[in-house]
Structures are given as C-alpha cells and as structure tokens.
Amino acid sequence: MKRPTMYLLLLLVVAAMAVLGGCASLGVEVWERDVLAKSEMQLDNAAVDRALDDHIYFSKEGSSGGRGFGGGGCGCN
Amino acid sequence: MSSSPQGGYAVRNAGAHWAITYAAMASPCEILVHCDNASEADEMASLVYVETMRIERKFSRYRDDNIVHAINHSDGAAVPVDEETSRLLRYAGQCYELSDGRFDITSGILRHAWTFDGGVVTPDDALIEALRARLGWQRIEFDGAAVRLPRGMEIDLGGVGKEYAADRVAALLAKTAAAAVLVNFGGDIRATGSGDGRRGWKIGIEEPGRENVAVGQIEIAEGGVATSGDSRRFCVVDGVRLGHILDPRTGRPVAGAPRSATVIADTCTAAGFLATMAMLHGPDAEAFLDAQEVVYHCMR
Amino acid sequence: MQLGAHRPIRTAVTAFTATLLGSGTVAASGSGKIDSSLLIYSESGRVKVAEGVLDLSRNLSERRSVGLRLTLDALTGASPNGATPSNHIQTFTGPSGGSSYVVNPGKTPLDDTFSDQRVALDGSLRESLNRITFLTVGGHLSWEHDYSSFGVNSGITREFDRRNTTLGVSAAYTHDIVRPIGGAPDPLTSMPPPSTTGEGEDDGGEAGPGEGKDVFDVVAGVNQILGRNTIARLDYSLSRSSGYLNDPYKILSVVQDQNSAAPGEPSDYVYERRPDTRNKQALFGELRRYIAGSTLDLSYRYFWDDWGITSHTADFFLRLPVRGDHALEPHFRWYRQSEADFYNAYLVGGQAAPNYASADTRLAAFDAVTYGLKYSLPVDAGSRLSVSAEYYKQLGERGPPDAFGVLRQYNLFPGLDVFMVRIGFSHEL
Numbered sequence: 001m002k003r004p005t006m007y008l009l010l011l012l013v014v015a016a017m018a019v020l021g022g023c024a025s026l027g028v029e030v031w032e033r034d035v036l037a038k039s040e041m042q043l044d045n046a047a048v049d050r051a052l053d054d055h056i057y058f059s060k061e062g063s064s065g066g067r068g069f070g071g072g073g074c075g076c077n
Numbered sequence: 078m079s080s081s082p083q084g085g086y087a088v089r090n091a092g093a094h095w096a097i098t099y100a101a102m103a104s105p106c107e108i109l110v111h112c113d114n115a116s117e118a119d120e121m122a123s124l125v126y127v128e129t130m131r132i133e134r135k136f137s138r139y140r141d142d143n144i145v146h147a148i149n150h151s152d153g154a155a156v157p158v159d160e161e162t163s164r165l166l167r168y169a170g171q172c173y174e175l176s177d178g179r180f181d182i183t184s185g186i187l188r189h190a191w192t193f194d195g196g197v198v199t200p201d202d203a204l205i206e207a208l209r210a211r212l213g214w215q216r217i218e219f220d221g222a223a224v225r226l227p228r229g230m231e232i233d234l235g236g237v238g239k240e241y242a243a244d245r246v247a248a249l250l251a252k253t254a255a256a257a258v259l260v261n262f263g264g265d266i267r268a269t270g271s272g273d274g275r276r277g278w279k280i281g282i283e284e285p286g287r288e289n290v291a292v293g294q295i296e297i298a299e300g301g302v303a304t305s306g307d308s309r310r311f312c313v314v315d316g317v318r319l320g321h322i323l324d325p326r327t328g329r330p331v332a333g334a335p336r337s338a339t340v341i342a343d344t345c346t347a348a349g350f351l352a353t354m355a356m357l358h359g360p361d362a363e364a365f366l367d368a369q370e371v372v373y374h375c376m377r
Numbered sequence: 378m379q380l381g382a383h384r385p386i387r388t389a390v391t392a393f394t395a396t397l398l399g400s401g402t403v404a405a406s407g408s409g410k411i412d413s414s415l416l417i418y419s420e421s422g423r424v425k426v427a428e429g430v431l432d433l434s435r436n437l438s439e440r441r442s443v444g445l446r447l448t449l450d451a452l453t454g455a456s457p458n459g460a461t462p463s464n465h466i467q468t469f470t471g472p473s474g475g476s477s478y479v480v481n482p483g484k485t486p487l488d489d490t491f492s493d494q495r496v497a498l499d500g501s502l503r504e505s506l507n508r509i510t511f512l513t514v515g516g517h518l519s520w521e522h523d524y525s526s527f528g529v530n531s532g533i534t535r536e537f538d539r540r541n542t543t544l545g546v547s548a549a550y551t552h553d554i555v556r557p558i559g560g561a562p563d564p565l566t567s568m569p570p571p572s573t574t575g576e577g578e579d580d581g582g583e584a585g586p587g588e589g590k591d592v593f594d595v596v597a598g599v600n601q602i603l604g605r606n607t608i609a610r611l612d613y614s615l616s617r618s619s620g621y622l623n624d625p626y627k628i629l630s631v632v633q634d635q636n637s638a639a640p641g642e643p644s645d646y647v648y649e650r651r652p653d654t655r656n657k658q659a660l661f662g663e664l665r666r667y668i669a670g671s672t673l674d675l676s677y678r679y680f681w682d683d684w685g686i687t688s689h690t691a692d693f694f695l696r697l698p699v700r701g702d703h704a705l706e707p708h709f710r711w712y713r714q715s716e717a718d719f720y721n722a723y724l725v726g727g728q729a730a731p732n733y734a735s736a737d738t739r740l741a742a743f744d745a746v747t748y749g750l751k752y753s754l755p756v757d758a759g760s761r762l763s764v765s766a767e768y769y770k771q772l773g774e775r776g777p778p779d780a781f782g783v784l785r786q787y788n789l790f791p792g793l794d795v796f797m798v799r800i801g802f803s804h805e806l
Contacts, residue, residue, distance in 0.1 A: 027541025027602045035606050040672045040696055040704075041665060043600065043610060048412045048432050048801065051446075055428070056418065060771070060793065062714050062740050063688040065594070065614040066661035066678040160440075168397040175386050175393070244398050342387070347394040351387070361383070368383035 086126045088118050097122040101129045102137075102239045104263025109278070110250065111257045125246045125260075132242040136165070136234045138185070148224060148232055155218070155225040165234060165241065166219055172350055173214040179357040180350065183212045183226075184325035185233030191330070193310040193321040200314060205328040212325055240303055240349035243267040247345075257298070260345075266302040267345040282339060282374060295372070301345030305352035306337030308376075322356045333360035335375040342371055409435035409442075409806035414799055421794045423487065424454035435806065440505040448497040448519075455489035459627040459649060459736035461723045462486065462787040463642055469628075470568050471559075485791045488626060495521040501530075509536040517551065526553040528592075543600040553590040557625035561588050564650030565730055568628055588621030598661075606667040616657040623651050629736040630723045632784065637726075640782025644726050649735040651719065657682040672696040685718030686740065701754070708749035708767070716742040722777055722789045738791060743773035745793075759805035769795040 028036070039045050050067060058064045086099035095118035097108040108125055112118050135143050148156050158166065172180040190204045211229045218225040226232065234241075243260045247267040250258045259278045260267045268278050277298030295302070310321040312330070319330035338355040342348035351369055355362040366373040412432040419425045428450035436442045458469060460480075467480045471490050480486040501515035510533065517528040532547025555561070562568075598612035631645040663676035674694040681687040693709045717740040719733035751765035773790030780789065 026604075027538055028605050035667050036602060036608060038667070041608060041667055043608065043663070043665065048414045048430050048446075049799070051448075052414060052416050052428065052430060052799070056769075056797075057712075060739060060769075060795075061688070061712065061745065062684075062686045062717065063657075063659070063678075063680040063690065063712075065596075065616055065657060065659045065680070066612060066690070067663075164397050164399075168393055171389075171393040175389055241397070244394075248398065343391050344394050344398060346397060347387075347390045350390055350394070354386075358383075365383045368385050369387045370385070371387060 085130075086122050088115070088122045090115070090118075095121075097125060099126055099129070102133050102242065102262060104239065104265075106263070107261045108246065108250075109259040109261075121250055124249060128246055128249055129242055129262075132238065132245065135161075136238050138233050138235060145232065145234060148226060151226060153225070153228040155223045157223045163221055165237065166224055166232075167221065168346075169232075169234075169237065170214060170219065176350075176354055176357070178214075178326055179324060180236075180353060181212065181214050181325040182232050182234060182236065183214055183217065183230055184323060185235070186211055186231055187323045187325070187328055190328065191312065191321075191323065193312050195309075195311055196313065198312040198314055200329065209325075209328045236353065237346065237349065239263065240265045240301070240345040243345040244301065264302075264304050265345050265349060268297050268300055268302075295341060297341065300341055300343055301348040302339060302341050303345050303349035303352045304337050304339040305349070305356045306335060306376075308336045320356065322353065324357055331357055331359045334358075335362050335377045337376045338362055338366070339374045340366065340371050341373070409433070410803065411806065412801075412803040414801040417798045419796050420454065421796070422455070423793075424452060424456055424491065426450055426452045442503045444499075444501045444503070444515075446497075446499040448499075449495070451494045453492045455487035456491055457738060457791045458486050458488040459629055459738075460486040460646055461630040461632065461641075461643065461736075461784060461789055463630075464783055464786075465642065467643065469646065470570065483787070485787075493522050495519060495524075497526075509540065510534070513547070523556050523558055524553065525556075526551055528552065530594075532596075541602040544598075545600075546595070546597045548596075549592075549594040551592040551594075553592070553620075554587040555590060555621050555625070556587045560586060561621065561623070561625050562648040564623055565647050565734065568646040568648065590618060590620035590622065592616060592618045607664070609664045610662070612659075612661040614657075614659045614661070617654070618657075619654045622653060622655055623649055624735070624737055627735065627737050629721060629734055631726050632723050632782075634725050634727050635781050641780075641784040642782070643723075647724065647730075647734075649737065650733050651735055652684065652733055655682060655684055670698050680714075684740070685716070686714055688712065688714035703752070703754040706751040706753070706765075708747070708751065710745075710747035710749075712745040712747075714743060716740060722780075723784065738771075738773065741773055741790060743771050743790065745769065745771045749797075751799075753801075757804075761801075761803045763799075763801040765797075765799045765801075767795075767797040767799075769793070769797065 035041060054064070054067070086097055089096050089098075091109070094109045094111050095115075097110070097118065099106050106129060108122075110118060110121055112121065134140060136145055137143065138145055138149075140146055144156075144158060144162050148158075169182045173182075186208050187205070190201060190208055192198065216227055216230065239262050243262045243265045244267050247258050247260045247269050251269045257278070258269050266280060277296045279294055279296050280302060281294050305322065306320055311318055312321075313319070314330075317332070319332060320334050320336065322331050322334060323329065324331050334356045338352045340348045340352040340355065342351055348371075351366065351371060352373075355366050355373070355375065358365040363373075363375050366375070410433075412434075414430050416426070416428045418428065428448065430446065430448050432444070432446045434442060434444040460467065460469070462483055462485055464482050466482060467486055468477055469480065469486065469488065470477050476490065478489065497517070497519035499515065499517045501513055503511060503513045505511055513530075513532045515530045517526065517530070519526045528549055528551030530547060530549035532545060534543055534545035536543050594614065594616045596612055596614040598610060600608065600610045602608050625648070627649045628646045629649055630643040631647055632641050633639050633644050657680065659678055659680040661676065661678040663674065665672065665674045672695070674692070676692045678690040679687075680690070689712070691711045695707050697705045697707075699705055717735065719731060719735060720737075720740045721731070721734045722736055722741070724730070724734060747767055747769045749765055749767035751763055753761055753763035756762050771793035773792065776784060776787070776789035
C-alpha cells in the first residue's frame with residue numbers, strides 16, 4: 001500500500017473510532033425519532049435503484065463494493 | 078356530502094375537513110382529517126375503524142377470546158404474550174413504578190367493592206382488604222415474553238386502552254396520508270399535524286352539565302389530550318362526595334380529588350397517565366401538574 | 378400523598394409512551410412492499426441494455442420477513458475488444474472461431490457479436506432474534522448464455538444505545554461458472570486467424586467447457602444517528618476472488634516496434650491474461666441529512682485492490698419536495714480510478730511478454746461523471762411512480778506517454794457516453 005493511502009486509511013479509522021467513542025453523547029432520545037422515521041431518511045430506501053447503479057458501475061468500472069457486496073454474479077467482470 | 082355508514086362507520090364532509098365517526102370502546106369516536114376527496118376519506122375511515130376494532134377486541138376485559146381473557150383465567154400459569162401486549166405490560170410496569178404504586182392495572186378487582194351511581198355507600202372494609210390482598214403489580218412475574226399472574230389476580234387495560242388506541246390510530250393515518258389528523262375517542266384526543274406548520278386543531282372544553290358551552294379552548298397541531306374523572310360517576314360516603322378513581326394503596330376512592338383533570342401532553346397515552354396521576358393526588362392535583370410543566374385544566 | 382415538592386416525571390412518561398407507541402413508526406409497518414424498475418441504458422454507438430427488476434418483500438410476522446428479487450436483462454451492441462486502431466482494415470476472429478468481423482481504418486475495434494440475456498433471482502429471509510438483533514440469510518442464482526452464478530450470504534446486525542448505533546457484519550460466498558463461447562482461450566496466445574472456409578474447429582457458437590471462479594465477501598459496518606435530522610454510516614468491505622478472472626473475449630494488439638516499417642501497426646493479437654486471484658477492499662462513508670423538508674445524501678468510497686487499482690467515488694443526492702407529495706431529485710456522481718498494474722493499451726512486438734496483460738479499458742485510468750434527475754409522485758394510496766434520466770461519461774487519457782508511430786494518431790481510450798432512462802414503480806402492501 002502506498003504511503004498517502006495508508007495515512008488516509010488511518011485517518012478514516014480514527015474518525016470512525018471518534019464517532020463510535022463519542023457515541024454515548026451522540027444520538028437521540030426515543031421520542032425524538034420523528035424525522036428519522038420518514039421513508040426518505042431510511043438508508044436503504046432506494047434499494048432497487050442502488051442495485052441497478054451497482055450493476056452498471058460494476059460492469060463499466062474497475063471498482064465494486066462499499067455499500068454492499070462486491071461479488072460477481074454476472075459475466076460483466 | 079356524506080356516505081352511508083358501512084361496516085359500522087360513517088364518513089361526512091364537514092367543510093374544511095372530513096369527519097369519520099363510529100362507536101367503540103363505549104365511546105363516540107370521531108376522527109377529523111384533511112384530505113382531498115371522499116374516496117381518500119373513506120379509505121382512511123376503513124383503516125382506522127379496523128385498527129380501533131382490533132385493539133378493542135384484543136384488549137377488552139369483556140371478551141372471552143382474547144389475550145386479556147387468557148391472562149385473567151390462567152390460574153397461576155405463565156401466559157406467553159405477543160409483542161404488542163408485551164409493550165403494554167412493560168408500559169404498565171413502568172407507570173406503576175413511576176407513580177409509586179398509584180397506577181396499577183391489577184387494581185380493577187376493587188370494582189367489586191364499590192358502585193359509583195351517585196348513591197350513598199357504606200364501604201365493606203373486610204371485602205376491600207380481601208381484594209387488596211389480590212392486587213399489586215409487584216406480585217406479577219413478567220419477563221417481556223410471558224406473564225404470570227398469581228391465582229385470583231386480574232389485569233385490566235381499560236385505563237390505557239382508549240388512549241393507546243387514539244395514539245395508534247393517529248400514527249396509522251400520519252403514516253399513510255400527509256393530512257393533518259384529529260382523533261377524538263370520547264374525550265381522549267390525539268392530534269397530528271402534517272409537519273408543514275399548518276394551523277392546529279381547536280378543541281373546546283365543556284363543563285359537565287353545561288354541554289355545548291365551551292368554558293375553555295385549546296389549539297394544538299401536535300399532541301394528546303386526556304381527561305381523568307367523570308362527574309357522573311361518584312358515590313357519597315359519610316356525607317362526602319367521592320369520585321370513581323380508586324387508590325390501589327388504600328382500596329378507596331381518592332378524597333379531595335378534582336371532579337376532572339384534563340392534561341395536554343405529547344401523546345394521548347402520556348396525557349392520560351398524567352391526568353390519572355393528578356386525580357390520584359387528590360387535593361394536590363394542581364400542584365402535581367404544575368410540577369410536570371404541562372398545560373392542564375382541573376375542575377372542582 | 379405528600380404536600381410540597383412533586384417529582385417531575387414528565388420526561389420519563391414521554392419516554393415510556395414513546396417506547397410503547399413505537400416512537401412514531403407503527404409497529405406493524407405494513408405487510409410488505411413491491412418495488413420495480415425498468416432501466417434503458419444506451420451507450421452512443423455501442424451497447425444497449427434493457428434491464429428490469431422486480432423486488433417483493435413481505436412481513437410474515439412481527440419478527441420475520443422475506444424478500445425476493447427477480448432481475449431480467451437483455452444486452453446487445455458492440456464493445457471495444459481491446460485492440461488498437463490502425464491505418465488499415467483489421468479483421469478479427471469471432472469467439473466461435475468460425476465467424477469474423479472487420480473494422481475499418483481509424484476506428485476503435487469493436488466486437489459487435491454481443492447479444493445476451495440474463496436472469497437472476499435473489500432471495501432473503503430476515504429474522505428478529507430479539508428486539509435489537511436481526512439475522513439475515515440469502516441466496517442468489519443467475520444464468521446467462523455463457524455465465525452462471527450461485528451464492529449464499531448471511532448477516533447479523535445489532536442495535537445499541539437506545540437504537541442509535543447499529544453494528545453489522547455480513548459475509549457472502551459466490552461460485553461462478555464461465556463458459557466462454559468457443560472455450561476459454563489460452564491467455565497471451567495469438568488469436569487464431571479467421572477461418573477461410575467459414576467453419577470453425579469447435580462447436581461454432583456453443584459455450585465451451587466451464588471455468589470456475591470463487592468470490593468471498595465480508596462487509597462490516599456501523600450506522601450512527603448523529604442527531605434528530607442526521608444519520609451516518611461507515612462500511613468496510615473485503616472481497617477475495619480466485620479462479621478464472623480473465624475476460625475471454627478481450628485481446629491486446631501486438632504492435633510493430635518503433636524501428637519497424639510501420640511503427641504502431643498491429644502484427645498480431647493475443648488474448649489477455651489477468652492474475653487468478655484478486656483482493657479488493659473498500660471503505661465507504663455516507664451522511665444523510667434532513668434540511669427543512671429536503672433530504673441531502675453525501676457519500677464517499679475509497680477502493681483499493683492488489684491489481685494496483687485505487688479509486689475514489691463521490692456521490693451527491695438531493696431530494697426536493699414538490700407540492701402534493703411529489704419530489705425532484707438531482708444526482709451527481711464523480712469517479713476516478715487508477716490503472717491496474719498489468720493494464721497495457723497494447724504490447725510491443727519483440728519485447729518480453731509480461732506475466733499479465735489486459736487492454737480492457739475498465740482497468741485503465743479514467744475519470745467518470747454522472748448527472749441525473751429523477752421525478753417521483755404518488756399514485757393511489759401507497760403507490761409511487763418515478764421517472765429518471767441520467768448521463769454518464771468516462772474520460773481517459775488519449776494514450777500512454779510513450780505511444781509512438783501510428784498509435785500517436787489515435788485516441789486509445791475509447792471513452793464512454795451513456796444515456797439512461799429509468800421508470801420505477803413501488804407499492805406498499
């Protein structure tokens with residue numbers, strides 16, 4: 001792995017830990033979830049659209065994965 | 078414009094909104110919605126009617142085919158409960174603790190010792206003590222998945238059921254329609270706005286004996302209203318008029334309580350609990366509600 | 378009943394009732410949903426695809442739900458075969474050996490013998506183990522004329538801290554069988570010359586014996602509610618493939634060297650060769666925020682693998698409400714990737730053949746952008762219709778800095794210009 005890549009990775013991991021470490025103070029009370037309950041705030045609300053996107057970009061680009069699985073399943077390499 | 082009652086409910090256009098009416102839980106039920114046309118209103122009516130009936134059938138003390146009947150006739154055995162019943166029981170337990178034992182869904186059996194038809198009553202102390210030995214939430218075993226009542230104990234969800242139904246029905250409509258909704262189950266009210274800052278609902282408060290004369294008015298876009306106390310149900314003991322709210326810790330009606338307490342809170346269920354709690358504080362009802370920082374109206 | 382101070386219990390009451398009422402969401406969230414979409418994808422002058430997805434999910438009980446997804450697609454059109462343009466006519470042998478196709482001078486060689494249909498089926502079962510832990514198991518099957526795949530996956534998620542934090546991990550195993558038409562060619566060997574009699578040695582158009590490929594994926598992630606209007610997530614994924622990873626239809630031009638009579642002109646074509654293992658990793662972060670009625674979603678993925686490819690993907694989605702529960706959603710995506718270690722736009726004759734080589738532009742260095750706009754509206758109670766249009770463009774370097782001769786004249790990165798239209802329909806059961 002190249003050096004800048006490693007530093008970027010380290011930064012992201014530290015950021016993640018900071019998020020998780022501070023998570024006792026983050027978040028909302030049970031009765032403050034009105035907005036979060038809206039369908040447009042569900043992270044998986046456009047599953048079919050994202051699946052189509054993943055298929056397109058998997059066929060035309062060299063990367064895959066991130067949101068979900070980066071497996072094959074089709075002959076588009 | 079109105080449509081004929083079908084399946085027990087009626088839908089009519091009341092100008093700025095539509096009104097869905099039916100009878101359930103021993104109360105007149107009225108739901109006001111803002112929506113675009115009669116068929117939308119009819120669809121909502123069908124939804125809320127089915128949900129109200131579902132809750133009534135499931136939790137009514139008077140039926141012999143539901144979970145409450147099974148629990149009350151379990152003869153000391155553990156009864157597994159579904160998720161919704163589990164949540165209600167958990168809530169009842171939390172209320173019991175929060176109220177220091179005043180709010181207790183096992184205290185329904187005290188009705189055997191009291192009649193509240195306005196007449197003079199001489200309380201049967203022996204009966205009251207016998208009944209008090211058979212109540213107390215602390216005697217129940219509940220682990221979230223199953224509940225076990227010792228023999229002779231009963232639960233009664235009547236004190237929560239109507240308010241819970243009002244909140245559930247309002248949430249159901251809020252999820253399926255973008256309309257503003259007002260649910261009124263015989264005075265237990267839940268309002269939900271459409272979230273775009275539209276005007277709220279205006280609710281008039283009547284004084285018993287002077288119906289159709291509003292003594293007060295509140296306007297809410299989002300929230301619940303509940304009233305505890307019913308001035309038509311009372312008894313007279315030693316010349317003192319007592320309301321029908323019983324304190325499980327003494328087995329007797331609360332002395333010095335207001336005739337009624339109306340509370341506004343985030344949800345109808347929360348408002349109902351606080352209103353009942355206020356009554357159970359007797360002469361301290363107003364002081365208790367002041368400490369809770371809610372809008373209320375007590376009638377003495 | 379004491380006189381004097383009363384304990385404030387309102388906060389506790391609000392919390393208890395919120396839990397009882399499911400805090401805004403109805404506990405029985407409907408009995409299911411149908412989600413469907415039709416995609417028409419068109420590369421200018423090249424591949425055209427029609428793809429349809431039908432997604433069904435159904436709540437069997439308060440604890441269990443199932444999902445089924447059917448995908449059908451039909452693909453036709455021409456795709457670059459990896460060879461470089463030439464000043465002369467080029468003739469290439471088709472996959473079956475019997476057919477051949479001709480490319481005019483100056484044109485990027487495209488293989489237009491592609492035409493395929495694919496059917497894929499995905500199933501999943503989701504179970505709530507207790508109120509905060511969920512288990513999912515699923516399976517996948519797909520078939521094409523020359524490719525089939527089956528896989529299984531499983532995942533578990535658990536919520537913490539008043540359901541504000543969700544941790545999840547999932548794993549998948551997939552086995553693919555590639556049956557290239559005409560059989561898998563020997564990598565880095567020459568493409569056979571087009572048969573003069575028009576008959577091939579092999580079964581002429583039939584898929585040959587199969588080559589296998591195994592893929593193992595793991596994803597670990599965290600979702601975190603940051604505030605009343607904000608949710609974020611971070612995912613790490615790892616994917617290991619092994620087996621037949623070549624594209625059996627792609628070749629490289631072997632060009633004459635600088636000192637020859639026709640520098641840069643092809644003298645031979647060889648099949649590509651990729652390593653037989655690949656390890657991919659990605660780190661993905663997403664932030665979604667509700668701002669005064671609109672919803673903004675920003676995400677970024679950093680990807681790297683052991684083929685030397687690293688990439689950055691940044692996505693921007695905005696949902697703007699329009700009167701009457703309609704919505705307008707602009708979308709922008711930016712992508713940049715570096716080239717694979719063994720990416721070669723061409724090979725030079727006389728030089729030692731590398732271990733691995735591919736001229737597949739999907740492994741080259743390029744940038745890509747997508748611009749999209751989607752409009753959706755409710756139809757009937759519980760149904761929603763959407764239409765979207767998108768434009769996708771890939772831009773790469775004309776050629777490597779050491780291109781010489783004829784190769785300097787041409788743009789060796791064919792590029793890509795794609796228009797896409799989607800129609801979607803969803804219905805809550």
